[in-house]
Amino acid sequence: MYRFLLTPRWWGINVFVLLAIPFCVFMGSWQLSRFEDRMADHDRATSQVATDAGDPARPLADLLPVDKETSGAQATATGRYGKQLLVPGRELDGKNGYYVLTLLRTDGGKALPVVRGWLPGTADTAKAPAAPSGQVTVTGALQASEQPGENGVSAQGGLPAGQTSAISAAYLVNLVSYDVYDAWVTLNTGDSGMKAVPAAAAPDTGLNLKAFQNLGYTGEWFVFAGFVVFMWFRLIRREVEFVRDAELGLLPEPEPGDQPASV
Incomplete structure (x- = not known):
């Protein structure tokens, strides 16, 4: 058969x-x-x-460009705070809120995006604390530029003036008149009573x-x-x-x- x-x-x-x-x-x-x-x-x-x-902070220039080895490393930079932006739609500890992002103008002329902290609620420039004046030295975890549409990063456009959906050099250069580092730093301690944003794993x-x-x-x-x-x-x-x-x-x-x- x-x-x-x-x-x-x-x-x-x-x-x-x-x-x-x-x-x-x-x-x-x-x-x-x-x-x-x-x-x-x-x-x-x-x-x-x-x-x-827990590692000692190193100068920003020693850690660039950001890769899997340097992402999350402690970086330090000195300069003066410039333009401030809000990054809406960011969750922390299960609550919705926004990042307060301020560009640090370094001596080299380029600006380093610094996330000074997180606040709950809807992004509101009136509630976001102003950045310290004068020359400051910041220390925090180095992060790579975000990719809109990936890892929960919004790709939303048409935001109000003073806001950005992603912490990305490609986005920020359209909002300021100076060059921006292709990286950003989240402060270890939140500024002006804001909550510090934890460092994320490498992209x-x-x-x-x-x-x-x-x-x-x-x-x-x-x-x-x-x-x-x-x-x-x-x-x-x-x-x-x-x-x-x-x-x-x-x-x-x-x-x-x-x-x-x-x-």
Whole structure:
């Protein structure tokens, strides 16, 4: 009854199945390993932020450009505060609020975005404390420019004057007349009674959309493998039923290899 499995057509089907199943399993396993790597990377980055908090601060110039090694490192810079902006829609401790962002004009002429703290409620310039005057030295955790639309950063446009949706040099250069560092600092201690904003892990190290895409692809490849097995058994079952019907005289006896398997 199963002699049809030795026909050329079924040899082709069997070879395809034998190749497709391990390929799907391999690809699913690879995607799963990518997800696990991202989880491990996230854990390392989170631990590094906590470790860096206790390290001595280094000059800003020694830590640029920001990468996975320097993100979260303690940085120090000296200058005078300039334009102040609010960053709405930022949560802290489960409450909605906004960051108070002030640009620090350094001696080199470029400005360093400094998050002086967080306040609850709706962004309001009247409630945001003014920045200290005169020359100041700031110390805080170095962070990479945010990417709008990623890691919870809003890509909203059309904000009121004095607000920005992302702490990004690409956004800020359109709001000020001087160059801006492609990085920012969050103060270790909130200024003027504001709450300090904790440092975040380096970009592309969290459990972000890419990580969950890897997990989703893992499931898809394993489903494909199961589907191949299911369809193989279904084709065999239909072929067996056809052969049985032919033996009972319900169908004309097919020549070997002539009857295509129906789905």
